[in-house]
Amino acid sequence: MSAPLYQMKAELFKTLGHPVRIRALELLSQREHAVSEMLAEVGVEPAHLSQQLAVLRRSNLVATRREGSGVYYSLTSPQVAELLTVARSILSGVLTGQAELLADLRAATPEAKPPV
Numbered sequence: 001m002s003a004p005l006y007q008m009k010a011e012l013f014k015t016l017g018h019p020v021r022i023r024a025l026e027l028l029s030q031r032e033h034a035v036s037e038m039l040a041e042v043g044v045e046p047a048h049l050s051q052q053l054a055v056l057r058r059s060n061l062v063a064t065r066r067e068g069s070g071v072y073y074s075l076t077s078p079q080v081a082e083l084l085t086v087a088r089s090i091l092s093g094v095l096t097g098q099a100e101l102l103a104d105l106r107a108a109t110p111e112a113k114p115p116v
Helices: 005-015 019-030 037-040 045-060 076-110
Strands: 060-065 070-075
Touching: 019 037, 019 045, 019 060, 019 070, 019 076, 037 045, 037 070, 045 060, 070 076
Parallel strands: none
Antiparallel strands: 060 070
16 A cells, blocks of 8 residues: 555655755756756765765656766756745745744834943
């Protein structure tokens, strides 16, 4: 019997739950990249990037192709890029709400008077 859909969704979000993986997916949302190109953008050791790309590959979020000695990565679906765009939109709304709440708190807090 296969896992329930909510469990599979949880696994997807666990896979997305690493900053290096998110950054790699953001780069791949723009175009196919060679590993060497991503290294400069992601700013981690080659072994660490390879490890994170392997996680994305095992989850079928990215595909690879070889050209000479280079390995190129691409998204398996444009919906991955859409998911990242939706996440950015959600975060933007949350941060805007937090900024408004902070402004309200500051406006409602009386100024502290210096000791006499």
